[in-house]
Amino acid sequence: MKTVAVIGGGITGLCTMHYLQRQVRANNLAVNLVLIEKNDYIGGKIHSETTDGFIMETGADSIVARHPGVLDLVREVNYEDELVYNETGTSFIYTNNELHAIPKDSTFGIPMSLASLEASTLVSAEGKEEALKDLHMPNKQFTKESSIGEFLTYYLGEELVQKQIAPVLSGVYSGNLHELSIASTLPYLIDYKNDYGSIIKGFEANKEQFTRAADKKFISFKKGLDSLLYRILETLTDVEVITGAQVTAIENGHTLHLTTGEQRYADIIVLALPNEVIAGILSNDTLQPYFEKFTTASVITMYLGFTIPDALLPADGTGYIVSENTNVVCNAATWTSRKWKHTSAEGNLLVRLFYKNSNPRYEELQKMTEDELAQIGIADIKNSLGIEAEPKVVNVTKWIDQMPRYDLAHREALEGLERALAKEYPNVHLAGCSYYGVGIGACIQNGKAIGEKIATLL
Numbered sequence: 001m002k003t004v005a006v007i008g009g010g011i012t013g014l015c016t017m018h019y020l021q022r023q024v025r026a027n028n029l030a031v032n033l034v035l036i037e038k039n040d041y042i043g044g045k046i047h048s049e050t051t052d053g054f055i056m057e058t059g060a061d062s063i064v065a066r067h068p069g070v071l072d073l074v075r076e077v078n079y080e081d082e083l084v085y086n087e088t089g090t091s092f093i094y095t096n097n098e099l100h101a102i103p104k105d106s107t108f109g110i111p112m113s114l115a116s117l118e119a120s121t122l123v124s125a126e127g128k129e130e131a132l133k134d135l136h137m138p139n140k141q142f143t144k145e146s147s148i149g150e151f152l153t154y155y156l157g158e159e160l161v162q163k164q165i166a167p168v169l170s171g172v173y174s175g176n177l178h179e180l181s182i183a184s185t186l187p188y189l190i191d192y193k194n195d196y197g198s199i200i201k202g203f204e205a206n207k208e209q210f211t212r213a214a215d216k217k218f219i220s221f222k223k224g225l226d227s228l229l230y231r232i233l234e235t236l237t238d239v240e241v242i243t244g245a246q247v248t249a250i251e252n253g254h255t256l257h258l259t260t261g262e263q264r265y266a267d268i269i270v271l272a273l274p275n276e277v278i279a280g281i282l283s284n285d286t287l288q289p290y291f292e293k294f295t296t297a298s299v300i301t302m303y304l305g306f307t308i309p310d311a312l313l314p315a316d317g318t319g320y321i322v323s324e325n326t327n328v329v330c331n332a333a334t335w336t337s338r339k340w341k342h343t344s345a346e347g348n349l350l351v352r353l354f355y356k357n358s359n360p361r362y363e364e365l366q367k368m369t370e371d372e373l374a375q376i377g378i379a380d381i382k383n384s385l386g387i388e389a390e391p392k393v394v395n396v397t398k399w400i401d402q403m404p405r406y407d408l409a410h411r412e413a414l415e416g417l418e419r420a421l422a423k424e425y426p427n428v429h430l431a432g433c434s435y436y437g438v439g440i441g442a443c444i445q446n447g448k449a450i451g452e453k454i455a456t457l458l
Helices: 011-026 070-076 114-119 125-135 148-156 158-173 188-196 199-205 207-214 226-235 275-281 370-385 410-424 440-457
Strands: 002-007 031-037 048-051 054-057 083-085 090-095 098-101 218-221 239-243 247-251 255-258 263-265 268-272 295-309 317-322 332-334 348-356 393-405 428-431
Touching: 002 011, 002 263, 011 031, 011 070, 011 226, 011 268, 011 428, 011 440, 048 393, 054 295, 054 348, 054 393, 070 218, 070 440, 090 158, 098 317, 114 125, 125 148, 125 158, 125 199, 148 158, 148 188, 148 199, 158 317, 188 199, 199 207, 247 275, 268 440, 295 370, 332 370, 348 370, 370 393, 410 428, 428 440
Parallel strands: 002 031, 002 268, 031 239, 090 317, 268 428
Antiparallel strands: 048 054, 083 218, 090 098, 247 255, 255 263, 295 348, 295 393, 317 332, 332 348
């Protein structure tokens, strides 16, 4: 009887095993399924903590509902009753010490109509005029492998991109727009430009799908995001789950060496782990140059929970992204208790702040203690929102070099790594956000694809 081992108990590893188990049952396959996770808990970067009536996510705080397969998975594990959707409201950009609403008729800050462009309070009349060149300049040079920063600046102008689009897109994709490809961010932009002659006109023609998804765009769960992963785990009744054991090496492509001293043989191995961890496990001179081409970003996140009502927020919104010329240190803030009602049992204010490695003070920040960071966060809340209360709860998480960046070299590096891996370790398969897409929805899809691929091989 063959054995399949999935290494990594994050969302990708769990989904890989979920869909593999379904195929094993459907096709009556004789196979041993083993899931191995280094921590005593499962979830990876998805982890929920509850303190004094607040639910805080140390990693991602939600899932994009419209991403293919997301709601299907929730239904498959019978978890629909626990679903919660985000509250909607205005998103802001904080610049020159003021909150400016991101025009509602926009996506990632990109105007979906001329009216949206005109409504922006972030861009000058000259900047709006420059953006109109998008309406008549054809695409003769850009492809999906081009830099999205260069593409957007060329057609929409420097001011609109820097003041309204870059703060949003850079926040989502953890990188400089000029170092990120269109393919790894918003690949449909090229199609809009080529098919409609204009990015704005392309959005306008397809506005319905974006408008339809604007409300109730994100999902979470009543007991926290990681409760979905524990629900998936409950359904893996045909799987041997090993926690508290880290795989340190793979010998001869089949033998797993664990930190417990145990060795496990597997016919097929799926590595649903961060790139740097896989590089350490597969200590192979042929593969190392490819592993080194993948890049990461860092972020420090901080929750501040107060004993004052959420209603004291100064605007009807869900948070802000910081642009330039401001009196705050953070890169962004989510008004969590406003966006996610279930995170605050008493309706008190819960705010999450983000400090990214692009922050001018990042090197200083990452060396600070939790108490020192809390003082920075309290000052940011006071300066941006006018709230002077002291927080009751402080929760700080440092993600150092653990956020995958999909720069212009990503696709070529991945293709090279896949070819080399197929030759050196034909029974070992890669999975996870280091390679196949950021965001929980992409991880779910990746897990499904890998699980069904393994079943086909069996």
